[in-house]
Amino acid sequence: MEQERLILVTNDDGVEAKGLKSLVEIVREFGKVVVVAPEESQSGMSHAITTKFPLRVRTVKKEEGLEIYSCSGTPVDCVKLALHQLLGRKPDMLVSGINHGSNASVSIVYSGTMAAAIEGSINKINSIGFSLVDHSAEADFDAAGVYVRRIVDKVFMNGMWNGTCLNVNIPAGKENELKGIIVCRQTDGYWQEEFEKRIDPSNREYYWLTGYFSNSEPLAEDTDEWALQNKFVSVVPIQTDFTSYARVKELKKWGF
Amino acid sequence: MEQERLILVTNDDGVEAKGLKSLVEIVREFGKVVVVAPEESQSGMSHAITTKFPLRVRTVKKEEGLEIYSCSGTPVDCVKLALHQLLGRKPDMLVSGINHGSNASVSIVYSGTMAAAIEGSINKINSIGFSLVDHSAEADFDAAGVYVRRIVDKVFMNGMWNGTCLNVNIPAGKENELKGIIVCRQTDGYWQEEFEKRIDPSNREYYWLTGYFSNSEPLAEDTDEWALQNKFVSVVPIQTDFTSYARVKELKKWGF
Numbered sequence: 421m422e423q424e425r426l427i428l429v430t431n432d433d434g435v436e437a438k439g440l441k442s443l444v445e446i447v448r449e450f451g452k453v454v455v456v457a458p459e460e461s462q463s464g465m466s467h468a469i470t471t472k473f474p475l476r477v478r479t480v481k482k483e484e485g486l487e488i489y490s491c492s493g494t495p496v497d498c499v500k501l502a503l504h505q506l507l508g509r510k511p512d513m514l515v516s517g518i519n520h521g522s523n524a525s526v527s528i529v530y531s532g533t534m535a536a537a538i539e540g541s542i543n544k545i546n547s548i549g550f551s552l553v554d555h556s557a558e559a560d561f562d563a564a565g566v567y568v569r570r571i572v573d574k575v576f577m578n579g580m581w582n583g584t585c586l587n588v589n590i591p592a593g594k595e596n597e598l599k600g601i602i603v604c605r606q607t608d609g610y611w612q613e614e615f616e617k618r619i620d621p622s623n624r625e626y627y628w629l630t631g632y633f634s635n636s637e638p639l640a641e642d643t644d645e646w647a648l649q650n651k652f653v654s655v656v657p658i659q660t661d662f663t664s665y666a667r668v669k670e671l672k673k674w675g676f
Numbered sequence: 677m678e679q680e681r682l683i684l685v686t687n688d689d690g691v692e693a694k695g696l697k698s699l700v701e702i703v704r705e706f707g708k709v710v711v712v713a714p715e716e717s718q719s720g721m722s723h724a725i726t727t728k729f730p731l732r733v734r735t736v737k738k739e740e741g742l743e744i745y746s747c748s749g750t751p752v753d754c755v756k757l758a759l760h761q762l763l764g765r766k767p768d769m770l771v772s773g774i775n776h777g778s779n780a781s782v783s784i785v786y787s788g789t790m791a792a793a794i795e796g797s798i799n800k801i802n803s804i805g806f807s808l809v810d811h812s813a814e815a816d817f818d819a820a821g822v823y824v825r826r827i828v829d830k831v832f833m834n835g836m837w838n839g840t841c842l843n844v845n846i847p848a849g850k851e852n853e854l855k856g857i858i859v860c861r862q863t864d865g866y867w868q869e870e871f872e873k874r875i876d877p878s879n880r881e882y883y884w885l886t887g888y889f890s891n892s893e894p895l896a897e898d899t900d901e902w903a904l905q906n907k908f909v910s911v912v913p914i915q916t917d918f919t920s921y922a923r924v925k926e927l928k929k930w931g932f
Contacts, residue, residue: 466723601932657923667913676857
């Protein structure tokens with residue numbers, strides 16, 4: 421008899437986030453689910469790991485087919501703890517999200533949701549990060565769920581490639597407003613930063629980081645930002661090898 | 677008259693680190709230097725940004741050709757604050773390091789040093805991250821300095837490409853032990869994690885994250901780990917576009 425599938429779920433919005441709960445409900449249809457998610461929001465933590473402080477784990481729930489743990493650390497800490505302490509065996513899939521807010525284009529670099537998926541693929545696990553383009557805590561994940569189910573199913577059918585995970589972004593909207601799935605590339609963009617300078621009650625300056633996304637290129641039809649603006653779900657395969665092979669050739673001509 | 681070059685320096689070991697001071701001494705030969713570095717060690721913070729807490733900046737030193745600021749946040753916070761608040765104009769180069777410890781292979785993913793360089797290249801600045809394969813606070817950076825100077829000079833001569841930065845790792849050792857520079861690729865590897873479980877005085881469990889690097893492939897001569905083990909300085913061009921173009925083609929065949 422085939423072993424039941426084991427699916428690891430994490431996120432960066434924290435164990436109580438609505439997007440996580442929506443994701444759990446869908447992937448439970450595919451096998452046994454273990455959630456290891458941050459105790460609190462870890463948005464913007466990227467691939468950070470915690471080495472200065474010890475990590476704590478809390479058992480939130482244990483029921484038939486579903487275990488939920490929270491961890492005091494980052495999303496990547498959650499993945500590492502799950503793989504090396506909590507799961508007992510290598511999971512058949514890692515899903516991260518559903519993030520409240522887009523992780524398209526360069527936002528992937530700052531994203532804890534996507535870092536967790538990348539950590540999964542570094543560990544040779546089929547890994548997918550899901551994000552909904554809606555920051556609201558009360559965002560509607562119903563239409564997103566339809567696409568999550570379809571994509572998880574395809575990944576179980578085809579298997580992922582070592583060193584590759586998927587960055588899936590889903591536009592906000594009702595199911596009949598979404599137009600389908602486009603496989604595309606990361607848009608070239610950056611965050612236009614602004615700092616808000618304030619003065620504290622002790623008369624000392626401090627700064628709040630704010631900003632908004634800007635694309636650095638016109639939105640071609642093969643980019644994730646184009647897909648999202650046109651109500652398509654974007655699927656971008658992400659590699660954990662960051663080498664620019666084109667530039668290796670060029671650099672060799674520099675004659676170091 | 678040509679404008680004096682402006683060079684932004686940061687790191688993840690903190691403003692007091694010996695590796696930072698070594699780097700500053702070398703790049704001062706090339707122009708005006710502004711350091712914006714974390715107040716304390718931010719090792720393992722990857723591309724994390726601080727949005728939950730305000731950021732504070734402290735002026736450490738201002739002298740002819742050199743300004744040093746420390747920031748309460750992460751390396752990427754330092755870069756953002758420098759570019760958008762402290763520098764006044766876009767710098768001609770960003771250098772990060774010299775890190776105490778290797779950032780070769782998959783360590784780039786966790787590295788604050790390399791995240792700062794990647795943030796520079798997202799902002800279209802010539803950016804280089806330097807690391808010495810020696811974790812010690814008292815590491816000897818003399819031989820490293822020779823290679824830092826040579827590589828900075830080459831980058832000023834040739835210019836970097838948009839969306840690419842350099843990950844430079846330098847073996848420990850005296851100058852006559854190092855064999856030169858190899859342009860190479862990121863080794864496929866992962867951190868073999870171990871968690872040390874302990875019990876605190878209140879009888880609650882906690883975990884310390886530990887581990888060691890393992891390569892997932894035999895060390896070919898075109899990999900950074902091979903270069904370092906053979907006493908060569910490794911130079912890997914890193915791209916900020918994480919799309920796997922080979923997999924875009926494959927995924928399109930899945931028929932979503």
